[in-house]
Amino acid sequence: MRYYLRSSALLLALLPTTLPAMAAEITIACGDGGAADFCPTLAKRWADANGHQVNIVTTPASATEKLSLYQQLLGSQSQDVDVLMVDIVWPGLLADHLVDLNDYLPDGAADGFIPSLMDNNTVQGKLVALPWFTDAGLLYYRHDLLDKYDADVPETWQALTDTARHIQQSERDAGNARMHGFVFQGRAYEGLTTNALEWVASYGGGTFVNADGQVTINNPQAVEAITLAASWVGDISPEGVRNYMEEEARGVFQAGNAVFMRNWPYVWSLGQADGTPIQGKFGVAPLPSGPEGQSVATLGGWNWAVSRYSEHPDIAADLVAYLTAEEQQKAHAIEFGRNPTRPVLYENAEVLEAHPFIGELYETVMNGVPRPASVTGESYPRVSNAVFNRVHDALSGDTSPEQAIQQLDSELTRLGRRGW
Secondary structure: OEEEOOOHHHHHHHOOOOOOOOOOEEEEEOOOOOOOOOHHHHHHHHHHHHOOEEEEEEOOOOHHHHHHHHHHHHHOOOOOOOEEEEEOOOHHHHHHHEOOHHHOOOOOOOOOOOHHHHHHOEEOOEEOOEEEEEEEOEEEEEHHHHHHOOOOOOOEHHHHHHHHHHHHHHHHHOOOOOOEEEEOOOOOOHHHHHHHHHHHHHOOOOOOEOOOOOEOOOOHHHHHHHHHHHHHEOOOEOHHHHHOOHHHHHHHHHOOOEEEEEEOOOHHHHHOOOOOOOOOOEEEEOOOEOOOOOOOOEEEEEEEEEEOOOOOHHHHHHHHHHHHOHHHHHHHHHHHOOEOOOHHHHHOHHHHHHOHHHHHOHHHHHOOEOOOHHHHHHHHHHHHHHHHHHHHHHHHOOOOHHHHHHHHHHHHHHHOOOOO
16 A cells, blocks of 8 residues: 655554554655655565565655655654655764664674765664665766867866866857856755865865864865855856756756766766767766865765664564665666665676666765765754855855855854754
8 A cells, every 4th residue: 555645644644544464564655656766666575575564655756845754753753654765864863763773684784885875874873774775976078079179078176167168168159159168056955065065075175074073164175165166157157057956957968058067877867868969978977176185976865764663673674674685776776777885786797787887886986975964963954054055155156265164164163062
């Protein structure tokens, strides 16, 4: 049975009143129920193989709405949902309501994952989620245009700036007035936090808040990174980039009107679809670095957690172990192109035959950097809000990059004054 829930009250109303004679009944909060939601299929396979009953809860597509639903359920200590699909930045926020999986997982179930993802999902020593699939920021580039102008794929942000400016101007001189050099996610929302983290960290400026909870943003490298990013707006990036999310950036690039783009791996298959203007004309590479830094990609993705209020945490944890096991992740990669969270699958012949692109992501994913969500816990939404608002101020020219960084340092210091 499947329910679409918008509140905990509706969830309570829709739960069945009579149960079949099964070993246990487990309710799992899956995705939005669309064609790309593999969760219901896998959950039913697990139930059939183990003699349990599983109820599928379909949750909103919007991460914000999904989080709001979870907060209602967990805040009321509801027993209505046992297993939850959680965003990579939620473990710290929801940790108090989630079990320590170390206490319930079958032996070996927590082995073999990408270490940075396991670190992200460990909060104050508790493993509160297992990684299901992952994402990392990438640089998309038009290799036909780079070849045309005898240019290399840029390895630094300054090289990207120079190359983008040259090709943009040359294409405009040739009659393509709509060509832009670089598009990214510049709107004041979580996406800008991920972009800003990549800029700052790649310059050696840290991750806003370090693993010990110390605010580290106020440094010359961070100012230099944001200064360069602000210079793109109105030059190699359109003024409208300050209102771009992922899809707006993809729209410009996929229409053939950008040389470079920062986006997530999902864009690859869409851009290569039959009939798109850029089919066969673009490639991907690691994001550029600062002058003395290294390429940094912000990690994204989703994880599985067990509610602390579940009546059957051991059985719920068994379902989590099943969903994240190698065989299920392999199927997820082959059938849906999702990036595995187990390194061994990036060398799997069947996965690479189905999606060669996944193999190219290995280094990017392995070196990805999580946002400072676990360390800041329940404060992370306010941390991110401060980051994207101050960086947006700099992109808009409302404040100088130096002022934006100083204001951000003050806000984050105030938020963490009593500890995260």
